[in-house]
Amino acid sequence: MLWGCAKLSGMSDDEEFRRIGEAAFDLARQGETARLLAFVEAGLPVDLVNGSGDSLLMLAAYHGHAGTVRALIDRGADVERRNDRGQSPLAGAVFKDFGAVVAVLLEAGADPDAGDPSARQVAAMFDRRLGVAGER
Helix, strand or coil: CCCCHHHHCCCCCCHHHHHHHHHHHHHHHHCCHHHHHHHHHCCCCCCCECCCCCEHHHHHHHCCCHHHHHHHHHCCCCCCCCCCCCCCHHHHHHHHCCHHHHHHHHHCCCCCCCECCEHHHHHHHCCCCCCCCCCC
């Protein structure tokens, strides 16, 4: 199962919606912004999550697609939404060392101290720049 019904905010859990969700998650991973936004603009929840609690934003961030991240944020994606392991999109982008994605998320107000581990903790573990003024 891709996601729990409770995570779908009342959406049906039928096979067609499952296929649409799978396609949207793949588009987020691939950075196919225009195609992904067509789903969102047709009514797919911008904060849809998969069975691990990874949102479209998390998947786009973790795979380094700054343009897709920005577009999802512009459509209301929650930059603080953590997955089932407590990880934030910002921490994922810091872990993968995607500076452009980190910058977009910070600009949108992502909290570097949110999540477990937080983006700040990940940056310290891997000696990476967080992008916050005065931070290493």
